[in-house]
Amino acid sequence: MSNIVIKVENISKQYRLGKVGTGSLAHDLNRTWHRLRGKEDPYLKIGVMNDRSFKGGSEYVWALQDINFDVxxxxxxxxxxxxxxxxxxxxxxxxxxxxxxxxxxxxxxxxxxxxxxxxxxxxxxxxxxxxxxxxxxxxxxxxxxxxxxxxxxxxxxxxxxxxxxxxxxxxxxxxxxxxxxxxxxxxxxxxxxxxxxxxxxxxxxxxxxxxxxxxxxxxxxxxxxxxxxxxxxxxxxxxxxxxxxxxxxxxxxxxxxxxxxxxGNPETGNLLRYVKDTLNENKPIELLSSNVEVSDKSVAVSVHYIVRREVGSVVSIKIVNLQGIPIITLRDTDKDAESFSKSPGKYAVMFTVPLTSLAPNIFKITFSFSDMKSERFDYMEDLLSFTINEQKSNINATAARDGILNPQADFVSATQII
Amino acid sequence: MEQPLEKEHWDQIIEPRSKLLDLNFKEIWNYRDLLVLFVKRDFSAAYKQTVLGPLWHFIQPIFTTAMFLFIFRKVANIPTDDIDPIPFYMSGITIWNYFSNCLTATSSTFISNAGIFGKVYFPRLVLPLSTVASNIVKFGIQFLLLLSVLIFYAIRNHHFYFGPSWLLIPVLVIMMAGLGLGLGIIISSLTTKYRDFNVLIGFAVTLLMYATPVAYPLSYLKKKGYGAWVSWNPLSPILEAFRYAVFGKGSIDINGLLYSGTFIIIVVFIGMVIFSKVERTFMDTV
Missing domain, CATH: 3.40.50.300 (P-loop containing nucleotide triphosphate hydrolases)
Known part of the structure; x- marks a missing residue:
């Protein structure tokens, strides 16, 4: 295994929080005292996981704990x-x-x-x-x-x-x-x-x-x-x-x-599915749940929403790839312009994008409900995400191939001229 | 700890604790170009955007000499051992400046270079060594000033001393460098966590100068019965020997120099031990 250039074994790093003062001097003396007697550093035992948003009981934290890997x-x-x-x-x-x-x-x-x-x-x-x-x-x-x-x-x-x-x-x-x-x-x-x-x-x-x-x-x-x-x-x-x-x-x-x-989105849990648990009764129109299904042929995004009062609104989704390039924006009004005015009730809309058009990548979907003029009733950025792997495309196009469209065999025709 | 196999060769192993004296002199030698560049940097960066440039090295000893001449000679009327007062003071100031510059500059090694140290590894000792080296350049310039003063007095008195004792000068400079470096790195290691020493060093150097025969001859203090007070100071024999070397007057205190030499070796050793211990983790505490 001479191919390994870096071998990291059980690396841990402990830091002491707070400021340097008489307290740390006391700890230093105690540590030296333990070492002189050949004992283990007493402060290594009391380190806690490094979660900065949570106030821990110990002033020692592990910035790194038991990391192992090879390069x-x-x-x-x-x-x-x-x-x-x-x-x-x-x-x-x-x-x-x-x-x-x-x-x-x-x-x-x-x-x-x-x-x-x-x-x-x-x-x-x-x-x-x-x-x-x-x-x-x-x-x-x-x-x-x-x-x-x-x-x-x-x-x-x-x-x-x-x-x-x-x-x-x-x-x-x-x-x-x-x-x-x-x-x-x-x-x-x-x-x-x-x-x-x-x-x-x-x-x-x-x-x-x-x-x-x-x-x-x-x-x-x-x-x-x-x-x-x-x-x-x-x-x-x-x-x-x-x-x-x-x-x-x-x-x-x-x-x-x-x-x-x-x-990154702990509240969504599964990125392919989203269900809103606490609804805001004041919103005239609100997303209830949405779902992404990636099949062999297409990506289907279904949106369920509730309309609480007479309102004019466009339901739209935007698909953006990992590099932040928008791939497509679809609206419910694309099919039927009448669907702009909505009366109270629960609705569903389904957007289907043929898979063949998307190059392998990771995609995020943003949802929006707006009247296209001044009001944005509901908006959820990068709510869901899905991945299209190389296997799902019909030719051997890898993610390394540049471009947002999926290359197709049909796009190419080559003949001998002479 | 698992023993690596025979065929497994690792160039480097990063481990938590070091040996008592973990100094890799070969590594420092590999970084000698860096040492030279640091010296160049110290020198050229210090006088960027100044008009007088390195001439500033002349101005400080001239003014200090003038001040000593006024206070110690005119007001306090302390004799200068048959040496003309101006070359007497200037010789003391020149060698003292080298020591105090080395000490103050190396004592802030870790704190003032935390930025570089935090980002990239190189043998940390290169920096204090380069400080000592770049101060030799400053010493050289101030020594030139001393030399021109000596020549001026030589023409006036029709007597110029130049003898084998001049060979002592490099030895004494190296001793001063060792002491400045040793004390400096001890203090810089201690200040990484507890800044108290940083405050101390500022006035300690000034006080130390008065406890060293810079502005007065040792013989004067001995005559007054305070010789014992100054003889513990390892700097005193070096200063006296420096004057002996330059002027060829008085006597050289071999025992005193041996005492200083031993003191310096101990200080440098302790300094290296502490420094090599602190350099590995100081980024976490500085």
């Missing part, structure tokens, strides 16, 4: 989880800026981290000086940086400003330069945390491309932490999902993302 060579592993899940703590331990409380990590090769942009950039130094400084901080030697210098400047696109202090740079230029340096170092393992948030679309594309190159062509390993699900989706093939410092699942990116998004 293979050349793999791009995404790490997802909500705020406070322990993603950054994990990366900090991996990049050796802090140590775990228990457990160990074995590593093959050099690790470079890009936890935040412009590590060690000095605002008063020029771009040129900072490239050298930053490169050296990240572990490059002077000759290595010299050889890569032109490439870095070119990648960052800041040639004109190279002798200007970086404090005069725009934030975008700053990030470009920082990412440029990091992307051109040649570590076996690159750690990237949320850097792509800044920078324009063109640069993000460039950065993602560079990271893909790094793993595909050069066989290096990338650990990528982001809240940007679309970026995770395009970049990674495997994903680690953490929740409140605990390991939830590791596996195929699509599966993990689905799992992650399921947990």
């Amino acid at each position: 293979k060579r050349g793999e791009v592993l995404g790490i997802i989880g909500r705020n406070g899940a322990g993603k950054s703590t994990l990366l900090k331990i991996l990049s050796r800026t802090t140590t775990p409380t228990t457990g160990q990590i074995k590593i093959r090769g050099r690790i470079a981290s890009l936890l935040e942009v412009g590590t060690g950039f000095h605002p008063d130094l020029s771009g040129r000086e900072n490239i050298f400084l930053n490169g050296a901080i990240l572990g490059m030697t002077k000759t290595e940086i010299k050889n890569k210098f032109d490439e870095i400047v070119d990648f960052a696109g800041v040639e004109r400003y190279i002798d200007t202090p970086v404090k005069r740079y725009s934030s975008g230029m700053y990030v470009r330069l920082a990412f440029g340096v990091a992307a051109h170092l040649e570590p076996e393992i690159l750690i990237v945390d949320e850097v792509l948030a800044v920078g324009d679309a063109e640069f993000q594309k460039k950065a993602i491309g560079k990271m893909k190159d790094v793993s595909d062509k050069e066989g290096r390993t990338v650990l990528f932490v982001s809240h940007n699900i679309a970026a995770i989706h395009t970049l990674t093939n495997r994903c680690l999902y953490l929740q409140n410092g605990k390991f939830v699942q590791i596996g195929n990116t699509d599966e993990i993302i689905t799992l992650y998004q399921h947990s």
